[in-house]
Amino acid sequence: MEAVLAQVEQLPALLAVSRSALVRDWDAQILDRALEWGRYFQHLHDRFLTRPRLREALGRRLRRGQPSPLLGFPQLGRCPQLLGLALLENRALPPAACRRLLLCLLQPPGAEADADPRSLPLLARRKAASRLLALPGGPPRSLERTEPQLQAEAQLLLVRLREEEQEIVLASEAEGRQRWLSGVLEQLPQPRAFRVVAAALLLLGQGSSSEQAGGGGRDGNSLDGNQASATGGECVAGPLLSWLLGNLERFSAFCRFLPGSLLASLAGHYSQLSRPYLDLLTTWGSLLLYDPLQGRWVKSCLDKAGLSWEELRERFGYLCRGSVLLREQTQAALKLLKAQDGDFKVCGLSVWTDLLMEVEEYLRKEAEKCLQYFLLT
Template sequence: MEALLSQAEQLPGLVAASRSPAVRSWDPATVSRALGWARAFRHLHRHLRDAGPGLREAAERSLRRRGLHGGLGQLGRSPSLLSFALLENRALPSPARGRLLRILLLPSGGGEEELLLPLSARRKAAAQLLPACEGPADRAQAQLLLSRLREEEEGSGLAFLDRLPCGPALYKAVASALLEPGGESEAQAVLLPWLLRRGGGARLEAFCRLLPAARLASLCARHPGLLGPYFGLLAAWGGRLAHDPLLGEWRSTHPEVTWSELRERIRLLSQEPEPLASAIREHIRKLKGQDGDFEAPGLSVWTDLLIDLERPDVEKPGRDHSQFVTETWSERDLSSP
């Protein structure tokens, strides 16, 4: 046992190093080894905790002599001490931090192995997950977010999302999670309600402005509940455009809304498989009728959008994804956010 306890002498130095600028030289493998040592110390703690009183007392005295003034308790908190030290150390490089987040949020062993990773550390890791995973890590980002939502108690997922910094990183994570295979339950129970909740029009608009039009079209094909609010937003944008007869183009007093952007978004929606494509055209026809049902161009933005969609160079919808579009639209669905 003395040999095992002698290894525990390394814990204070390991925690101190994880709090210092020395972590600038750490790579992902170093993070894995450090957390491996922490879990080994935790295993040792459990072994000694379950031993007889005489052995526990002897271990406590030995640990305190070796610099672990917290005794067995400090040994048992090894994963927490190390995890929090690394999470709070801004000197830790991004690749190493990414490995840390994955270990904390997606433990590979499951079962007992997962219990050795502190819940408080996993929650702190989830708050850092979004800005740490960018670019090509979209799928990993989505999987981490879904994993964290599954860890929440039923009904508390919305509160968890509300605690995260709201901005581009979170919106990208939500969009990726909505398209992730196997994430349908979380999408319906948490992600879509959070995105579309009453009074959240500003959130939906920020989400839609951030994402590429093609990704939004894919999201609408996958989740019909998003289509109505998104189209309502497009209808509101279209209402801000006015035709300039001298220039022969649609212009807006709102610089963030342009004819070319609106046309591109509508085109991409209309290129999705049936029944979404036909539904888009039908609702543009309804808006055209409400606008006066003009046939001549330049009088209604909806007339001009229909003319644009009926041009021969506009791609027609391809394969059938009707299994993703099972809901019908109602007038309530199409109301502006």
């Protein structure tokens, strides 16, 4: 077993070499040996998948000496993919070795008709598609109409998290998954990371809602099918929510960057987000002061991060257009803040009084529209 552990310990070095300029001396034979090592590590993963103690030993050995321990036992199962993608991106790989690599990607040894969804050819095609979609020239798109690249990135992230969830047995592996996710997202520019996470959470939330609305699963048992789907979605969403909520500065930037309509939709799908989001809006609202000369609410400190009165009013308005539960939660929060601020009845004395009046006026008009529509039909 010690010999196996010593071999596994060489995986980070193998991946590092595959990304370096050292590959310029590789020929087809050296490339074949490197890919064979990748398949050997994948074999070890499949062999020890159901043996928790050995899994933990392999994971510990992989993490040894890594400055940022992003590699763990689950990465053994994807070693051919990690190695293949690293070599694809390395321009130092000679033409002969590159041709051999492409041949191995398209016709891996022992390939069958039903390809694994994590197979190298599929990953290669996805990467090529991602590169094409990233080409400049198209007009900017809003997040509400998610561009293809962003949606593809969100779906790939969810696939990866689902694979990790299926393999996790030990608590240390769950911590490794969270570190992996943080490492991946922090490599992206922050606005892009926020958009990918929001799109992934929205896909999970919409998928769960559509399954519940559509009835039962394939076996006809709607309750069991929906519960299983909801549980799986929560397990995948958990690391994304932990990444967002684990850092207040990050969560604040996330909420400032994304539009209020999308944040309200996410808060409606995830109760873990609704309360922190309301608390953040409360913090921003407390930074507003009433300017009697202008007759409006303005920021008390222009250099502090926050929202204008118009933006804050819009955010609360979107929350009240959401689900009944979210609307009631938002109204209750505003009423409590109004009471704590003196329970004023006139405008200009409390930002919470003015916001609550705006929200109640909007809800009254919506109720009148619904009643008028009902009477006319």
